[in-house]
Amino acid sequence: MTASDDLLRLENQLCFALVTAARNVVAIYRPILEPLGLTHPQYLVMLALWERDPRPLNDLAAELAMEPATASPLVKRLEAEGLIARQRSSEDERRLDITLTATGRALRERAVNVPQQVMEAVGMNVGEISALRDGLGPFVGRRAESD
Incomplete structure (x- = not known):
């Protein structure tokens, strides 16, 4: 096996590590958020909003790196739960204020x-979590370029 073949191993793929980590992080949050009645996206x-x-x-x-069409159902669900209110702006009726x-x-x-509960679940402290989050900086906020 050559060095370039080794780069193609699944275990060496950044994309695989990030997707797997993201799925596992959401799974860690699920039981912590359940008593609050929230899903991770909510x-x-x-x-x-806080x-x-x-x-x-x-x-x-935009702040959540979502399309408005993706955020809208989340907001509607939170409104149904009584946590937020949606209303048309008095300044611009096209704008929906949350x-x-x-x-x-x-x-x-x-x-x-x-x-704190998440840190306990993963066995990391604030500094370790911050370093991990900050290390993802080059990948956060980047949008795929359209063709």
Whole structure:
């Protein structure tokens, strides 16, 4: 086997490691988020809204690296759960503003321990998690170029 053949081994593929890690990270979050009534994608939406609300759906989707059409069903589900409200902007009726409800704001207090629980589940501390996250920097926020 040559060096270039070794580069083609599945275990040596960055894409495989990242996809597997992403799937496993979501599996770690699942039982932690379940008592909050949130899925992992819904948790990400709530995190963004806890940082800043209200905000337009398009801005929220962009921050989460999603298409608005992908974010919209998540937002509708969170609205059905009473955590957020959607309303047309008074400034621009084409814009859909997303706002936390009192219940959505209160959920933040219950979610404050999620990061610690994740760190315990993976046996890593804040510094190790930060280093791992920061090491992914070249891959975060990059969009595939269209043809």
